[in-house]
Amino acid sequence: MARPSWQTWGKRLLTLLFIVLVPALLFMLARNLDWNEVRQSLLAYKPSTLVIGLLLALASYLVFASYDLLARAYTGHRLPARQVLPVAFVCYAFNLNFTTWVGGVALRYRLYSRLGLDTATITRILTLGLLTNWMGYLLLAGSVFALGYVKLPDSWSLGASGLRLVGVLMVLVALAYLLACGFAKKRTWQLRGHELTLPSLRLALCQVALGASNWALMAALIHWLLPGDLAYPQTLGVLLISCVAGVVAHIPAGLGVLETVFLALLHGQLGQGSLVAALLGYRTLYYLIPLVLAVITYLVLEQRARHLRKPQRQGG
Numbered sequence: 001m002a003r004p005s006w007q008t009w010g011k012r013l014l015t016l017l018f019i020v021l022v023p024a025l026l027f028m029l030a031r032n033l034d035w036n037e038v039r040q041s042l043l044a045y046k047p048s049t050l051v052i053g054l055l056l057a058l059a060s061y062l063v064f065a066s067y068d069l070l071a072r073a074y075t076g077h078r079l080p081a082r083q084v085l086p087v088a089f090v091c092y093a094f095n096l097n098f099t100t101w102v103g104g105v106a107l108r109y110r111l112y113s114r115l116g117l118d119t120a121t122i123t124r125i126l127t128l129g130l131l132t133n134w135m136g137y138l139l140l141a142g143s144v145f146a147l148g149y150v151k152l153p154d155s156w157s158l159g160a161s162g163l164r165l166v167g168v169l170m171v172l173v174a175l176a177y178l179l180a181c182g183f184a185k186k187r188t189w190q191l192r193g194h195e196l197t198l199p200s201l202r203l204a205l206c207q208v209a210l211g212a213s214n215w216a217l218m219a220a221l222i223h224w225l226l227p228g229d230l231a232y233p234q235t236l237g238v239l240l241i242s243c244v245a246g247v248v249a250h251i252p253a254g255l256g257v258l259e260t261v262f263l264a265l266l267h268g269q270l271g272q273g274s275l276v277a278a279l280l281g282y283r284t285l286y287y288l289i290p291l292v293l294a295v296i297t298y299l300v301l302e303q304r305a306r307h308l309r310k311p312q313r314q315g316g
Contacts, residue, residue: 041227041277050285053224057286060217064092066210067132071125074199079115086297087111093294097287104129107298114305127196128207135174135204136211141240142170150237153264178204215240221286225278228270238265258283 065088072084090111094103105126112122144150145167152163182201189196199207219236226235242261259279266275 039277041274042280045225045277045281049224050281053221053281053285054289056217056221056224057290060214060221060286061089061092061290063210063214063217064133065089067129067207068125070132070203070206070210071128074128074203075121075124077117077121079117083115086301087115089290090294090298090301093287093290094298097291111301114301124197128199131177132207132211133214134211135177135208136213137215137240137243138170139174139208140212140215141237142167142172142174144233144237144240146171147233149231149233150241150265151234153267174208178208215243218286222278222282225281226270227274227278230266230269234266238262241265 062085065085068084068088069081072079072081087108091103091108094107096103108126109119109122112125113119117125145163147167148160148164150163152158152160158166178201181198181204184198187198189198198204216236219232219239222239223230223232223235238261239258242258259276262275262279263272
């Protein structure tokens with residue numbers, strides 16, 4: 001039996017640190033938080049503000065669901081958009097709330113296989129979706145970091161120049177992917193036992209555009225709910241940093257990670273009570289309400305699958 005590599009141990013150590021540190025930081029912040037201010041900030045939201053916020057959330061979900069439409073062009077399967085979009089919506093909502101393995105992987109295999117797709121095609125859909133999401137992230141986050149829109153606390157060892165360098169490297173990785181899709185002579189690669197075929201440059205450009213748009217809409221929702229005159233690029237940058245921390249921590253829905261990063265990076269710029277209220281509103285509009293809609297959609301999809309199987313059994 002092979003021993004875990006140093007990368008595996010490093011990942012486990014980072015995960016453990018986040019699991020320990022995030023609750024500790026949240027406890028310290030919650031103890032000093034004015035919860036009356038949080039309550040007043042939540043009650044101050046106008047219905048129109050919340051409606052627009054929900055529309056921003058649904059727009060983000062629509063963009064994310066469109067990843068699977070790109071995958072349809074990439075794989076060549078013939079499922080119509082009316083079947084693809086509900087599956088992608090359900091998987092995204094479950095993915096956000098219950099981790100990637102539940103929503104992004106297991107549920108996708110279940111739902112797509114019931115629609116007649118084979119395992120190899122579903123795997124290619126998953127692969128393209130991951131590339132779309134993270135290539136868009138790399139280009140957008142890299143640009144924001146390289147331009148210096150995010151101000152790190154003095155206590156953080158990375159520093160402003162270090163973050164800018166990381167941003168430049170991220171942009172270069174995204175550009176390298178686009179160049180490979182456009183000009184690489186070898187189109188198929190083997191990665192950890194999986195075969196990856198590069199999409200066309202046109203499809204890759206659509207990937208980056210959709211991926212970046214989804215992250216931008218997520219930040220737009222938080223920015224819409226925040227009080228004060230905080231610049232949108234700064235909100236975007238803080239969200240992008242918090243998402244990396246959430247991925248490392250492997251905590252469902254990134255509970256506590258998002259709040260900790262926002263409170264740490266925006267300390268002194270916004271009132272803690274109003275900031276927490278905005279993040280609670282974001283979680284309600286972007287996580288909880290779509291999850292309820294996704295559960296209903298999933299039950300409808302399961303019911304349709306049962307009806308489709310009945311004629312097949314009767315015919316057999």
